[in-house]
Amino acid sequence: MAALTPEKFKVIGYTEEDANRIDRPTISYWQDAWRRLRKNPIAMGSLVVLGILLVMVIIGPHIKGYDYVSMNIAEKNQGVSSKYWFGTDNLGRDLFSRVWVGARASLIIAIVATAIKLIIGTVYGALMAHFGGWVDEVLMRIIEVINSIPSLLLTILIMMILGNNLFALLVALSVTAWCNTARQVRGMIKQLRETEYVYAAEVLGAKPLRIILKHYVPNMLGILILDTATAIPMFIFTEAGLSFLGIGLKAPSISLGVLISMGQQNMDFYPSQLLFPCLVLCIIVMAFNLLGDGLRDALDPRLRQ
Amino acid sequence: MNEQNNPILEVKNLRVSYHTYAGEVKAVRGVQFSLEKGQALAIVGESGCGKSVTAKSIMGLIKAPQGEMKENSEILYHGENILKYNKKQWQHYKGGECAIIFQDALASLNPTMRVGKQIMENLMGHKNMTKQEAAKEAVEMLRMVGIPEPEKRVRQYPHEFSGGMRQRVMIAIAFACDPKILICDEPTTALDVTIQGQILDIIKNLQKKNQTSVIMITHDLGVVANIAQKIAVMYSGIIVESGTCEDIFYRPRHPYTWALIRSVPRLDLKNKQELATIPGTPPDLLNPPVGCPFCTRCSYCMPICKEEMPEATEFGGEHKAACWLHHPMAPKVEMPNLEGGEL
């Protein structure tokens, strides 16, 4: 304890500056969220895993130098070896290269489908919330109808109508998925519309476009990001499911789904053909899911202070 | 006040921290007070100074892993440290010995459970009543807190009640098992003055009738004046001054208390006359100042205040204040006039 000297007992009062000081560093909402995300080891782990996956998806197919389509009947159905890290498939193709090519396709499909879902869903939801009244009713009814038709029917029919191609696949994947986004966006905007800061902007004379761009959109991003993080694994997974019905990508294009469905048919004999694609799928889905959980926490306004 | 009656509740060196993403929030930093039977203690202080956390600590509601009760913290109920209680004892203590009323009655009542059942739940848990007895008793409880047609009301859900009535239900729940201690965490802040009066009356009457000790948490000095015998003034996780009602209102010794009392507009003030204010904002509990927490806003701040936490000085009776101004070396400062002007 420092000695108590008389100087220390001179009234000096306070300064405005000190009184109003904010000790915390200046950070934006996103920095804040990022900081919180960074504190979450699980989410960061997922992020790292996703980073590694991303790298592997780009360079993975080239590591072993095997082309993923050329067959080599002499070396079909090989197990794990130093030559073929994941073994080969039943036409003698290197499974390691194929898995990463497949993961790449799955990811791209999922990302594009998510983008479609987000764009359509956001616009649709915004329309519902903005116009309200009978427009809202009608648009809502359309969503209801789409949701009531078994999605399997929609998917298969769309693949039939548009043919078995990538575009059809994307449409089929996102045809029902956007409904949920639209609902969320609608709810969010309806809620935002009643917030005091939007009223404040209105009092200031802000035009609707300004309110949308400056207030609605930034405040919806959290939800949309979360939506993305959950939609991507869902699409990867749904696409994999379609491969089992024989619709989906055409050879030589492959996705994880195609690999898994091929692997399934050989699982009694060459389990590695099923194991590796499944493993990669699980890792991707798990990473996105855990990241999504982390994001939910990081973006949750109730957890901030 | 007298030595002969042992305090029913004694809080010693209570320290509670919350672990958040940003770091450790030291919400309560060494709170100390005692409460006697039938007494009403008011804890006042601004928002975020740790009043509710103190109350929750006494109720045993600090939850790991976010919340952490620091070592050496002691809460003695009839001389026994409740922090050492086992599960059984806790269950008996909570609700049976000590009850709490939260500020937001709507949020504090389970929206999906009938009001009567929420009262019965407490009765059945602590008084070993049968369902029928408890149901009857619940009606009585509602009648006691002045809810009309209690027979009908027990079968309703909280959202069918008005704000004042919900708060009365909370009171009924709290009083259901005749607790020895009642903690009211800002029970009337959300209510109108007319309803607020009714609620305070009910609490006061029940307190008198049952000899219950009350801890009233509020930042409304008017409410404090109405109900309390003892007052603890809290600032930034610390009790800066405590004493009897008269002590605090008429002989306050801490600059914060001065400022607090003066900043309340009084009806006898002249129109648009400048009010006394406390400048600035309270410190951040994430990194509380080493010295006196009030030093950044205090007109009497001295260099020592920024360096070291002052010890509590006693002024006779139970009146204590923690301020360097009462150190012998400090200049003599009188409490400024109650009227207007900055401190």
Added chain:
Amino acid sequence: GCGSSGETQVATADNATAASTSTGAADSAAPETAGEVDGQINLRAVAFGNNFDVQDMGWRWMMGECYEGLMRDVADENGDRFEYAGAESMDVSDDGLVYTFHLRKDAKWSDGQPVTAADYEYGWKRLLNPEYGYSYSFYLFNVVGAEEYYNGQGSADEIGIKAVDDYTFEVTLKVADPTFQSKLVATPLYPTRQDVAEAAGDQWGKDWTKCVYNGPFAMTNLVEDNSMTWVKNDQYWDKDNVKLNQVNWYCVAENATAATMFDNGQLDVFDAAGDYIAKYDKEVEAGNMQTMTTEYPGTMVLCYEQSEGGKSGLMKNVNIRKAISYSINREEMVSAVYGRYTAAYGFVSPAITLDGTSYRKQALETMKKEYEQYAGDADKLKALFQKGLDELGITDKPEDITITLLSQGSATENQLEREYLQQSISQNLGVKVELNTVGDYQMFANERDNKNYDIFVGGWFSDYNDPLDFLNTMKTGVYDSYGLYSNSEYDSLIDSLTGENDNAKRLEIYQKLEDLLVAQDCGVAPLYYSDKHYYYQNWVKDFYTSSFGASQELYRASVQK
């Protein structure tokens, strides 16, 4: 009938009233509950059909066991042979035009009624009835008045099909036709009970409980997509030779499931494919089970879109077709993709016999010689392809050319097959091969009929034992489904067979036809000959398959546990 690739066992067939034995023991559609009857066999089907109309040839593999026609294709260790069944004997007039069948007098339907010539007459005429639109009506077009009736020009009474008396059945042909006899084992020519069929009305052939049976077994229970039970038909004339008391069929879609059941002994027979073959061959070696492979009259071929040249427009050129055909290593494909079957260089399957000997033993696979010049030589193949391009006046480089391969199915074999073809062709010819893959047969047919392809894998599974059944499919206008191969020389050669009774001459013409189709025109590119490959438990005895009757021959099989 025809199939695209692989075989789909979806069936359609017929029958009659008040099933005598529908006291179904099985309350549960589950395998093991059907009480332990001695002598029962458990079999698997990939899918069940629900057409019991014999004339529709729907459920051939069932019809052979529950129904019976004039003759029966009987298999034993010596292969198939046709034996009299519903008929005891047959007289053929010297000009080969009039066939008189003397029916067996002890043949009975499962409800105890005798099988009479009237039943045959009704069945045959029903086959020709234009209202029903049976696909196999053409079997009888050579009968006097038949085609006219079918096309709405004549009446049923004018058809040369007559029940002379209860047990004498007479058929008059327009021209002599040596293949007629081989059609007699086919289900469309089975008898049908008029009273039962008419009583069932719209439900005829759709509701199995309204059927009557005249074969060794009678259906007693059916749960769609699940299981089917037959019991021995005690009204059957040859019931003493039928050793099995009950046959249980299970609908098991997944090979893995079937293998599990087979390993457990829940299935007695397993038609393995792919890697299961290697697995079970080892078991056979160890004496844990038995195996059997028989030829089956089916050939899978690569079809080209020859009417308009396909999506690429190239398929009209014979050199291009040949280049594609020769770039496929059939031996490798058969072993890598299927693990069974035989590489094919001809169209007619070895299972087809002529005068009792396999047609393939009598006729060369004429394409092989040219194929061997090119096989495995990418430069030569490219040159051949280029030659075709030059002939068409196309200046595109091969790498800018895309050939579309239409395919269907999602089983491993289907996938491997199309990827193998895609790889082979694109590697050898340097062209791009695009896959047009559809989920199922219905869509496949749509795509095919809309000509959204250059090539696809098709196949023909013969319905009667004569090379003509294969070769006739490629005649202009017979089946549009085979890439629309059309050659007037080929057509006139086929026509010249009409009325030709001399088998030697016929063989000569058949050879010419096949040479023209496969070697010269490359109208189709044969890939492999189909076969049947079964594993069965050691306790199963005398289990055979027949080429033109039931796939699984249970008539004489027995179980000795």
Added chain:
Amino acid sequence: MPKYLLRRFAEMLITLFLIATATFFLLEAVPGDPLTERASKLSPTVKENLYKRYGLDKPMMERYVITMKGICKGEFGESVVYAGQTVQKLIHDRLPVSARLGIQQVLVGITIGLLLGILAAMRRGSFWDYMVIALSVLLISIPNLIFGLMLQKIFAGNLKVLPTIGWPAGKDLWFGGWEYTILPTLTGCFSYIATYARLLKTSMLDVINQDYVLTAESKGLSRGQIIRRHILRNSFIPVITQLPMSVAMCITGSFFIESIFSIPGIGQYYVTAVNNQDLSIIMGETVIIAALYIGVLFITDLLYVVVDPRISLTGKSR
């Protein structure tokens, strides 16, 4: 109330009508028709007969009117692909099978899912929490088919404790032959386990932070009592919201399960029908499934009211 029911009913009918219309035109948009394959071998006159028989010769709008009229009368017509197959027959033969499978799946799946969800929520951040997350990701990432086959191999193949394929019928249709239903139910319930575990966990975490849970705690209730009386019911809204989706999924989504276990349910037939463009059957099944879905939606709305007294049926819908 009757007024509300009436309005609700009318709304359902409108939705059903829209669904039927949408389905009809979607099917029309698909190239080709169900008779292509069958007709390819037939002569033109016979072909004509065939098309006439199924009414496919009429112009689209006329067929639309006919179809809609049929639906009003509850007649969907006969299958074009499988002669003799009608929607009525499907409902009679197959719907009960699917229903039992679905109910068992949903019940078992939701029960286990909810238990895991409670475990994860109560032990947030612990080993158990992560186990539940990992398990649920695993369960939804791996296709049903693979699980089904593996279960089959293990329990029916290696251990021989359960039958490989089959499904109770006859008098066992609803309450017997349990051993047959174990594996299919298990296979099917995995995805529900995953969904509901995560759903309940999230919503419980929301509820746990509510003030009334603190109130409950301050009454001295035990943990179990708090969960049962105060947390669970209040976390059920999202779970209820998910229900209709699960019900819709358990009918068409059982395709693989029905196929590997040879279960004669409606799901398998539905996929076949869609692939075959079997118009009448698709229409029929779609309308039935949609009606079921809408019905469940209605039940969900009732459940909302039961679970949360703040929600009123006749008030604004959520």
Added chain:
Amino acid sequence: MENNEKEVLFSVSHLKKYFQVGNHATLKAVDDVSFEIYKGETLGMVGESGCGKTTCGRTCIGLYDKTDGQVLYKGTDVHALNGKEQFAFKKQVQMVFQDPYGSLDPRMTVADIIGEGIDIHHLAKNKKERQEMIYKYLELVGLNREHANRFVHEFSGGQRQRIGIARALAVQPEFIVLDEPISALDVSIQAQIVNLLVDLQKKMGLTYLFVAHDLSMVKHISDRVAVLYLGTLVELTTSEELYANPRHPYTQALLSAIPIPDPKVEAERDRKKIRLEGEVPSPINTKPGCKFQGRCKYAKDICRQQMPELKDVGNNHFVACHFCDALEENKEL
């Protein structure tokens, strides 16, 4: 303050604002309210929670559409402005919101929040000027420049409310609706804000509509006070008069219920407090007659049948009660 020729800024007559809730219920948030606001004054508006204060304020400045009645701002109807006029109107009339946490967009920096009005009304010629203006307003409300680039969640409640005030001031309005600007704040901070507001009013000649339920604060800041009960105006007079001489039974109860922060006074008063019976009724589907009837111990038949008019009882004092004169006499008893 006594001179009657003060300029009328807002003239509200028979204003009604109903909300449609649920299917057929009407919530009468503001039911036939008339008053005037003079230029340069502060009109206080008190009443319990949910009595329609916010709604009234918002309807006055055109944020809500009215159901009936009229609001004139400088003689023009607020609800009948065309786009351009409305834009100009919004520059002159501003609002400070009740909740300092909810009224600031969490994704914007303080500079952007204050700058929004400047941008919308093109008050700054260039970036630099905008920046300077922002600094000016920040300092005006007692914050400093370094706060400009921070996000609102870093600020305490009082600081946030000051940001809200700066935002309103940035468009240089003449009139500001202060919708309970202090009720969410700490006692120690409340005084800061009130001082600031009084100070700004003096400096800029602003007119305030000050909404609050804290009567002591309202008395302190207001020239005149309007008391609302369940959407209707029950009493309107100068603040001195109101506190000295409340005429409406509700006002009387209200005033007597305010707890005084002085134990002795409080103990004294406790016995004299008027205790209202019952609960505040719901504004949905109210009964005819005086809205206070259910809780008023003086209620007679007429109160149940007829809504009392707001009438002048002299001394600029308006009361809506059938018996206010009788009560006046009874008071002494």
